[in-house]
Amino acid sequence: MRIILVTGPGGAGRTTVAAATALVEAWAGRRVLLLAADGGTGTVLDDAELPGSLTVLRPETGAGFRREFLAIQSRAGTAFDLLGAAPFEEAELTELPGSRSFAQLRALRDAAAGDHDLVVVDMPVLRDALALLALPVQLRRYLRRLLPPERQAARALRPLLAQLAGVPMPAQWLYESTARWETELAAVQAVVDAPDTTVRLVVEPGPAADEALRTARLGLALQGVALDLVVANRMLPAESGDPWLAGLAARQHDHLARLREAYGSVHPLPHLGRAPRGPEDLALLGAVRHQAPAVAPPGRTVEDRREQDGVLVWHLPLPCAVKDDVSLVRRGDELLLTVGPFRHALALPAALRRCTVTGAGLVEGDLRVRFTPDPGLWPRTP
Structure with a gap:
């Protein structure tokens, strides 16, 4: 299974490119899952008649957060009672910052376990996407440092500690939860590290594109993830009778040449003269089906x-x-x-x-x- 993670600076058109990539691959007969990890694709594909081989999934972040919070609250009920804390009801729980990231990772893990030929993921903006891809490794490191598995060998002391403290020790369920989190994070990390998982960077040629490419290459190299293609979106026609438009196009093509010099695999997509909406407009971007071979970054x-x-x-x-x-x-x-x-x-x-x-x-x-x-x-x- 091939997994393409589509990201880029805000406003560069990553959601459109992700949708177009998924759609044209489905039209070509491949079983495709489009995962709207950032909640996008709605305005592009809403009310559209999609091919049967294309599935669009928008993960619901709130349900997972409420489920995890209530489970922790239930297992730690004794400690909360001693503190005089009033437990939350499910209806009053609202998402906390960061809960969306965990939902996105869980959705990516589940998508990789499916039977699709291709999974296209509409990722968050570039900096957030790089942080999201690094999250499994970072969290596993924190878990191993704060709750090392070898400490479970002290289980024989817990009854004594419970008597001294006067309260039941919640260590057992805490370690069980940690082991489950470790397993889930390891599964996500395996998906990110897989050789068939690559990142596709969408930029609009200009000064910001140069910086985005440098940031992406550096951030992905640190994580060992391959950058398979840079999509230069909204390219203006090279020839125009309008001097003002011709000047904009010339500057765009200068930046396109610089992108190609810095990273050879750059694929231009035309500016449609309007915001793409629906399969007909995405079909005009069908050239995005061009796929560079996934080349792993140099190893350590x-x-x-x-x-x-x-x-x-x-x-x-x-x-x-x-x-x-x-x-x-x-x-x-x-x-x-x-x-x-x-x-x-x-x-x-x-x-x-x-x-x-x-x-x-x-x-x-x-x-x-x-x-x-x-x-x-x-x-x-x-």
């Missing part, structure tokens, strides 16, 4: 240079990164990497955990972190 590799320089070098691909925007800190078995607006915690490979960081350098989008083996852990052979 460890280069053994102990014989030459006495170090191991960890290569981290960071396309479009600027040296002044990069900082890193070693914390235990993790490398905390900050690049521009992104912060990412990278688990060190096993060999590097026995080393100390002795330097780093950024060379043409390749961050090279040097590790010197700890003599106590890497004894030299006499």
Whole structure:
């Protein structure tokens, strides 16, 4: 199954491109699911007669939030009673900030478990989409740090602790909930990390498009997700008798050339002269069916240079990164990497955990972190 995550800056037309991609693929006979993870596609496909091979799904975020909240409230009822807290009724619950993100991830996981040939996801705007894709890894890291599974070995002490505290200890259900969350997050992460999951960036050629491409390439490289295609939307005709329109078109095509120079796989879509609405307009954008092959971003590799320089070098691909925007800190078995607006915690490979960081350098989008083996852990052979 192929999964295409469509995102871009606000107003660039990502919802239209997602709908057009799904529609033309369905017309071609593929079983397609269009997942409106950001709640869009409504104005584009409302009241339209869709092919039978196309399914449109708009996840309902409120029900999942209410279900999870009520479950936690029920299991922690004793503690709430001791605090004098008044429990919530389902009818009075409203979504909290962040609940939509969890609903989107759950919908993506469920979609990947279906029997479709293609899943097209209308993602949030670029920065929010990158944050959403990073969420499973981040939450799993927090869960392992705050509630490590090995602490469950202390179950024999819980009755004693309950007597000392005078209240039942909720540790068991808490760990059970944590294990369930870990399983669900791991399933979502597997979908994001799958080689057939790619991101499609929609931009409108201009100064903002250049910045969006840099942000997307850098953010996706940190997460190891492939960018398969850049869609240059709303391209004006190259030739026009109107000097004003011709000037706008010329600037657009200059930016298009810069996008292609920075990232070769760029596909232009024409400006329709109106806001697209309905299958007929989307058919005019049928060229969006062009699909570049999914190419995985360069992986992280460890280069053994102990014989030459006495170090191991960890290569981290960071396309479009600027040296002044990069900082890193070693914390235990993790490398905390900050690049521009992104912060990412990278688990060190096993060999590097026995080393100390002795330097780093950024060379043409390749961050090279040097590790010197700890003599106590890497004894030299006499």
